[in-house]
Amino acid sequence: MSPPTGQALRILVVEDHAPLRAQIVEVLQAAGWRVEEASDGRLGLQLALEQPPDVLLLDLGLPGLDGLQVCQRLRQQADRHIPVLMLTARDSLADKGQGFAAGADDYLLKPFSGEELLWRCQALSRRGELGRSPLLERGPLQIDRRSAEVRIEGQVLPTLPRQAYRLLLALAEAHPRTLSRSELQHTLWADERPESDALRSHLYTLRQALGPAQGLVKTVHSVGLRLDLPA
Incomplete structure (x- = not known):
């Protein structure tokens, strides 16, 4: 052979x-x-x-x-x-x-x-x-889907935990639309039922990883999450 x-x-x-x-x-x-x-x-x-x-x-x-x-x-x-x-x-x-x-x-x-x-x-x-999709760019945010590398204004972030990365990717792909809590839960867990505060925990992890740029992820009260990017 x-x-x-x-x-x-x-x-x-x-x-x-x-x-x-x-x-x-x-x-x-x-x-x-x-x-x-x-x-x-x-x-x-x-x-x-x-x-x-x-x-x-x-x-x-x-x-x-x-x-x-x-x-x-x-x-x-x-x-x-x-x-x-x-x-x-x-x-x-x-x-x-x-x-x-x-x-x-x-x-x-x-x-x-x-x-x-x-x-x-x-x-x-x-x-x-x-x-495979090419580089995804949203304002100062760059996501390489192939390597899961994330950059903010050209600076490479430390590797994100898988669910935090998937949360950020979902928001970037949906921009400028706001994603509801149920949409995000389906993206992260499909038909499985997560713990009640799981989404909040991954959101906290993501914002901590973004550091000074954590304001990119905005909570829309009673609606969900979206990326808040400069016009």
């Missing part, structure tokens, strides 16, 4: 069948790629959100959260597009339709060859690069 050429990719494999997962990891590592793995949907989703991979290999039938649920939550919660390759033994049009509707980018039917796996991963990684 001839491994593809090009940059070393970082792949997350979420597969509950240990022998198959080990086989996939072996193939990917033999190609010189970095691999992380998870055996259930909840851990897989957590890893994908914390350290977004170049490609996510996602089994459809997982314990905890199944592949469809993981994919749906990933699309709701991730701050960038993560290419998803669904791994499944189900070959019906209805099953594929459900996967694509949940946000999958491609399907690979079990059993599959290692060579096909490598080529599909490489193709999806290129698609992910093309689909």
Whole structure:
């Protein structure tokens, strides 16, 4: 098997069948790629959100959260597009339709060859690069969605905690609109129910990180939050 050429990719494999997962990891590592793995949907989703991979290999039938649920939550919660390759033994049009509707980018039917796996991963990684958004600029604020780097008037801020970053990104993308509390909660937690003061806590963390520029995030009484930028 001839491994593809090009940059070393970082792949997350979420597969509950240990022998198959080990086989996939072996193939990917033999190609010189970095691999992380998870055996259930909840851990897989957590890893994908914390350290977004170049490609996510996602089994459809997982314990905890199944592949469809993981994919749906990933699309709701991730701050960038993560290419998803669904791994499944189900070959019906209805099953594929459900996967694509949940946000999958491609399907690979079990059993599959290692060579096909490598080529599909490489193709999806290129698609992910093309689909990533450019630098987002709002007045003195700059956000690089690819690296999650935030600058204020050209000065790089210390790395923000994930939820504080996602809160700032949501406000920047929505500017000049005010986002309601319910909209922000959905952005940060989708259909999960956060603790009652969780949003306030992340807002406090964000404002502390912004330092002298914390006035950029304005509370609109009884409405929500928005960026307050000079005209």
